Amino acid sequence: MTEAPKRPKRRPKTKADQRAATMEQIFDAAEEQFARHGLYGVTLKEVAQQVGVHQSLLHYYFKDKKDLFDAVIARRAPVTIERRMATLDAYERQAAGKPTVEGALHAYLDADLDLYGKGDSGWRNFGMLGAQMSNTAEWGADLMDTHFDVVVLRLIKILKVALPNCPEEDLFWGYHFVTGGLMLSLGRTGRIDKLSGGLCRSEDFDAIKQRMARFMAAGFIATCTGRAQQRAAED
Amino acid sequence: MTEAPKRPKRRPKTKADQRAATMEQIFDAAEEQFARHGLYGVTLKEVAQQVGVHQSLLHYYFKDKKDLFDAVIARRAPVTIERRMATLDAYERQAAGKPTVEGALHAYLDADLDLYGKGDSGWRNFGMLGAQMSNTAEWGADLMDTHFDVVVLRLIKILKVALPNCPEEDLFWGYHFVTGGLMLSLGRTGRIDKLSGGLCRSEDFDAIKQRMARFMAAGFIATCTGRAQQRAAED
DNA sequence: ATTATCTATAGATCTATAGATAATGC
DNA sequence: ATTATCTATAGATCTATAGATAATGC
Numbered sequence: 408m409t410e411a412p413k414r415p416k417r418r419p420k421t422k423a424d425q426r427a428a429t430m431e432q433i434f435d436a437a438e439e440q441f442a443r444h445g446l447y448g449v450t451l452k453e454v455a456q457q458v459g460v461h462q463s464l465l466h467y468y469f470k471d472k473k474d475l476f477d478a479v480i481a482r483r484a485p486v487t488i489e490r491r492m493a494t495l496d497a498y499e500r501q502a503a504g505k506p507t508v509e510g511a512l513h514a515y516l517d518a519d520l521d522l523y524g525k526g527d528s529g530w531r532n533f534g535m536l537g538a539q540m541s542n543t544a545e546w547g548a549d550l551m552d553t554h555f556d557v558v559v560l561r562l563i564k565i566l567k568v569a570l571p572n573c574p575e576e577d578l579f580w581g582y583h584f585v586t587g588g589l590m591l592s593l594g595r596t597g598r599i600d601k602l603s604g605g606l607c608r609s610e611d612f613d614a615i616k617q618r619m620a621r622f623m624a625a626g627f628i629a630t631c632t633g634r635a636q637q638r639a640a641e642d
Numbered sequence: 643m644t645e646a647p648k649r650p651k652r653r654p655k656t657k658a659d660q661r662a663a664t665m666e667q668i669f670d671a672a673e674e675q676f677a678r679h680g681l682y683g684v685t686l687k688e689v690a691q692q693v694g695v696h697q698s699l700l701h702y703y704f705k706d707k708k709d710l711f712d713a714v715i716a717r718r719a720p721v722t723i724e725r726r727m728a729t730l731d732a733y734e735r736q737a738a739g740k741p742t743v744e745g746a747l748h749a750y751l752d753a754d755l756d757l758y759g760k761g762d763s764g765w766r767n768f769g770m771l772g773a774q775m776s777n778t779a780e781w782g783a784d785l786m787d788t789h790f791d792v793v794v795l796r797l798i799k800i801l802k803v804a805l806p807n808c809p810e811e812d813l814f815w816g817y818h819f820v821t822g823g824l825m826l827s828l829g830r831t832g833r834i835d836k837l838s839g840g841l842c843r844s845e846d847f848d849a850i851k852q853r854m855a856r857f858m859a860a861g862f863i864a865t866c867t868g869r870a871q872q873r874a875a876e877d
Numbered sequence: 878a879t880t881a882t883c884t885a886t887a888g889a890t891c892t893a894t895a896g897a898t899a900a901t902g903c
Numbered sequence: 904a905t906t907a908t909c910t911a912t913a914g915a916t917c918t919a920t921a922g923a924t925a926a927t928g929c
Binding site: 443444445446447448535538539541542543544545546547548551552556559560575576577579580581582583584586587588589590591592594595596597598599601602603606607614615618619621622623624625626627628629630633 | 678679680681682683770773774776777778779780781782783786787791794795810811812814815816817818819821822823824825826827829830831832833834836837838841842849850853854856857858859860861862863864865868
């Protein structure tokens with residue numbers, strides 16, 4: 408069904424190395440399968456076959472499928488989190504107390520868009536998986552919270568400085584729209600390709616990078632000023 | 643596991659009625675299960691049990707699970723499509739040749755937000771299912787295209803009139819961001835609730851309705867004018 | 878000695894079909 | 904007579920565990 412097993416003949420020297428190498432292979436294969444079919448669409452047997460290893464080995468390293476799934480997420484989540492944290496830190500320093508919405512969003516988004524757009528197939532798979540999790544209450548959204556909320560709150564904190572009069576709800580709803588667009592992008596479903604007759608392509612992360620921060624920044628500003636006017640009119 | 647079976651004792655008079663009634667029950671149960679667990683997370687047995695009917699009956703009405711899944715989508719898709727088509731028609735007439743981006747987006751979004759926000763549990767489930775499909779290449783995105791592209795192209799056509807100088811790609815990318823935010827909203831994952839410490843709620847579709855069209859309209863306008871400036875600078 | 882990997886297997890579950898039964902339809 | 908529903912069942916598949924084997928580790 409899946410790939411022909413192709414493990415290296417020569418095994419790593421130490422047991423620790425071997426363990427680590429095998430686990431990485433399992434992570435890669437599982438990540439790819441989960442990205443394609445979701446948590447329930449994957450069987451441990453398929454993952455094992457893709458690695459070229461007996462299926463029971465997965466039970467040796469992981470309690471069950473959900474445990475493997477969580478470990479797949481836990482492998483890459485810290486990387487993207489630290490990347491974005493660093494970019495946000497740098498931006499905040501550079502902005503010297505006067506951050507802009509667009510600047511903060513560029514810092515937040517571009518780091519990720521590069522990672523998922525230019526990264527290897529592992530990162531692409533991880534992004535596709537994240538896209539599904541983001542819109543799936545049962546087996547996705549909680550795990551997203553657990554890992555990613557820190558960075559989001561870091562972004563919101565900067566946005567508060569950029570838009571001091573904006574009600575906090577509006578910042579959260581704005582972020583909601585941002586993450587909706589970002590996650591759909593990471594899904595790479597090819598939908599926009601068909602819809603636009605080939606004019607736009609799901610794979611064209613540069614196109615997204617060129618537009619998204621400005622698009623969303625304008626949205627934040629319009630929402631906040633618009634809502635302020637609404638409230639004024641109601642008084 | 644699931645609900646106790648509770649079919650009405652008194653069956654509908656004609657066979658056609660009985661067939662229709664049973665199929666509706668199957669659709670409702672399947673829709674709920676698919677919304678929770680996705681295509682692969684559902685077993686036909688669970689669906690049958692929830693209806694209170696033998697599992698082999700599902701094979702009498704549907705070829706297999708995917709056939710049932712497609713039928714679940716095909717039941718409600720035309721309803722929301724025609725609703726939005728009608729709203730867009732009405733808006734176009736009312737705008738009398740001078741539509742605005744925000745007006746068009748209001749027409750497009752509000753019809754849906756009311757349907758999914760105020761509709762019964764069936765519509766809520768359908769929305770949650772759509773959210774997953776939207777971000778899932780394998781078993782979702784194609785089906786979305788098949789059903790919904792007509793309405794989207796209808797919206798884009800109006801946006802072209804509202805933004806005559808805007809490059810077509812920008813309109814499609816703008817729509818991409820819109821649908822990302824909309825689909826995440828329909829997913830009702832509760833993520834924004836936790837993130838915002840209860841300040842915003844996934845269930846609060848009125849809050850989304852109050853913000854989304856304005857937010858996205860500003861995004862479209864900023865993208866188009868910004869991109870036009872970029873191109874001018876490059877010449 | 879310890880640990881990575883495999884073999885064998887039990888038990889559960891799921892899909893799909895054939896054929897029986899019990900209703901409605903003229 | 905037709906069709907909605909159920910019973911029974913075959914075959915496939917998946918999960919999870921026990922125990923064997925084959926490497927590395929001191």
